[in-house]
Amino acid sequence: MLIFSKIFFRKLQLKAIEEITFIDGHAVIKETAAEEFFIHFKNIFCNEEEIFLDKALQKASELYRFMGFGRLDLSGLTAEGGTASADSSYYVVSWLAKYGRRATPVCYFTCGFIAGILGAIFEAEPDTYEVEETQCMILHYNHCNFQVSKRIKG
Numbered sequence: 725m726l727i728f729s730k731i732f733f734r735k736l737q738l739k740a741i742e743e744i745t746f747i748d749g750h751a752v753i754k755e756t757a758a759e760e761f762f763i764h765f766k767n768i769f770c771n772e773e774e775i776f777l778d779k780a781l782q783k784a785s786e787l788y789r790f791m792g793f794g795r796l797d798l799s800g801l802t803a804e805g806g807t808a809s810a811d812s813s814y815y816v817v818s819w820l821a822k823y824g825r826r827a828t829p830v831c832y833f834t835c836g837f838i839a840g841i842l843g844a845i846f847e848a849e850p851d852t853y854e855v856e857e858t859q860c861m862i863l864h865y866n867h868c869n870f871q872v873s874k875r876i877k878g
């Protein structure tokens with residue numbers, strides 16, 4: 725029940741936050757999701773002496789699917805970044821059902837999820853990774869694709 729409430733809230737959140745023109749709403753959604761899943765994923769692995777990348781990415785993918793957000797292939801990610809893809813997306817389906825097509829990607833929450841879990845896996849800060857959705861199914865692509873890179877800090 726809590727998960728469904730959160731999902732419903734997030735769909736409304738994107739629509740509402742995009743209507744506020746004086747803040748970068750997409751960044752807010754990404755950063756919030758990154759921080760949330762950074763903490764959650766760190767807790768999952770807190771009792772393990774060593775984190776194996778394949779196992780951790782598989783667990784993250786299963787968590788994402790279990791929460792009802794879709795199928796996310798994270799196997800192309802390393803400590804330096806890489807690519808991820810989704811062949812189903814709650815955000816695409818729900819946006820289409822409620823609002824129809826749009827001209828920009830919609831999976832900002834997923835970008836934050838990926839950044840958060842990578843930060844947790846590689847024991848980095850939650851803002852270490854920059855994730856951009858380069859293709860989204862809402863734009864008629866077959867997959868949503870995400871490009872991940874390390875943020876240059878300084």
Ligand SMILES: [Zn+2]
Binds near residue numbers: 830869
């Ligand atoms: Zn998408």
